Amino acid sequence: DTEVTQTPKHLVMGMTNKKSLKCEQHMGHRAMYWYKQKAKKPPELMFVYSYEKLSINESVPSRFSPECPNSSLLNLHLHALQPEDSALYLCASSQVKGSTNEKLFFGSGTQLSVL
Amino acid sequence: AQRVTQPEKLLSVFKGAPVELKCNYSYSGSPELFWYVQYSRQRLQLLLRHISRESIKGFTADLNKGETSFHLKKPFAQEEDSAMYYCALSPTGGFKTIFGAGTRLFVKA
Numbered sequence: 001d002t003e004v005t006q007t008p009k010h011l012v013m014g015m016t017n018k019k020s021l022k023c024e025q026h027m028g029h030r031a032m033y034w035y036k037q038k039a040k041k042p043p044e045l046m047f048v049y050s051y052e053k054l055s056i057n058e059s060v061p062s063r064f065s066p067e068c069p070n071s072s073l074l075n076l077h078l079h080a081l082q083p084e085d086s087a088l089y090l091c092a093s094s095q096v097k098g099s100t101n102e103k104l105f106f107g108s109g110t111q112l113s114v115l
Numbered sequence: 116a117q118r119v120t121q122p123e124k125l126l127s128v129f130k131g132a133p134v135e136l137k138c139n140y141s142y143s144g145s146p147e148l149f150w151y152v153q154y155s156r157q158r159l160q161l162l163l164r165h166i167s168r169e170s171i172k173g174f175t176a177d178l179n180k181g182e183t184s185f186h187l188k189k190p191f192a193q194e195e196d197s198a199m200y201y202c203a204l205s206p207t208g209g210f211k212t213i214f215g216a217g218t219r220l221f222v223k224a
Binding site: 031042043044048050055056090103104105107108109 | 217
């Protein structure tokens with residue numbers, strides 16, 4: 001299995017809802033990432049987990065809460081989002097090899113609309 | 116500060132013509148550079164990385180540290196090369212990959 005799987009593919013939520021995005025990979029990668037991509041813009045890094053520990057938080061608002069329950073799963077919990085949070089949320093994973101940056105494997109994303 | 120600049124939002128060429136997608140970067144250390152590609156209705160995927168010094172689908176990219184550039188080149192463009200191309204930078208040993216704004220390549224028949 002050489003894919004990163006994201007669910008759901010589409011999500012519509014109200015500003016008072018609580019929802020979660022899920023990401024799964026079975027490639028043995030020990031680094032997992034959340035990126036946010038607005039239309040016609042490049043992906044922007046949100047969070048990085050390395051060996052199931054939060055390594056990078058790019059000053060993301062607390063209404064986004066990541067979780068890495070094990071080495072294969074990555075969640076993004078959403079609460080009290082704003083309409084401007086509507087975007088494509090991409091999950092990615094990579095190997096961890098010393099000082100070498102390994103390539104990112106991306107999922108197909110969750111298209112989120114906040115009403 | 117780390118920055119990746121792709122000056123062209125859209126590049127349109129005829130099939131068989133050479134193509135060059137420009138990428139310039141700003142970084143104080145020795146970064147690792149990548150090109151990612153997104154074909155229509157497909158996920159973002161790696162095309163090539165500078166440390167591999169390989170040619171993928173006929174594309175090559177050379178890191179020029181003096182000019183801080185990592186331009187992507189192909190001598191003869193094909194229609195199937197039409198896609199969105201992102202240049203990306205990552206600090207050596209770090210996890211923070213930063214993407215340029217992207218260049219949409221359109222290869223005309």
